[in-house]
Amino acid sequence: MKALMRKHFVSNHYYKKLYKKLQGLSQRTRSVDEYYKKIEIMIFRANILEAREATMTRFLNRLNRKIVNIIELQYYIKLEYMLHMTTKTERQFKRKRGHDNDSI
Numbered sequence: 001m002k003a004l005m006r007k008h009f010v011s012n013h014y015y016k017k018l019y020k021k022l023q024g025l026s027q028r029t030r031s032v033d034e035y036y037k038k039i040e041i042m043i044f045r046a047n048i049l050e051a052r053e054a055t056m057t058r059f060l061n062r063l064n065r066k067i068v069n070i071i072e073l074q075y076y077i078k079l080e081y082m083l084h085m086t087t088k089t090e091r092q093f094k095r096k097r098g099h100d101n102d103s104i
Helices: 002-009 012-024 032-045 052-061 065-071 079-102
Strands: none
Touching (some): 032 079
16 A cells, blocks of 8 residues: 555655665765664665665765775674674774874
8 A cells, every 4th residue: 555655646756866865875974873874764765675785885885984994894794783893983983083182
């Protein structure tokens, strides 16, 4: 029933617009968690069905470069593990930045 309602009331233009927005989404100033949640919401709203590996690649490709440089050295199989490693890496960078500011 939901699929029928969507097909009838939601235009293809809406899905194309969401998909384009998803393609351009990157972490920028968001936290890793905020960035990942935004991806999940957009995938859900755009009604995209993709393999977890594709989602992992999408997530990794648009992370901030400093985090990617660390994460690419790690071995991960599941999206949840990669997400855990990226949040852990982000916390380490924030902690280091805090210590650098203490010495000023």
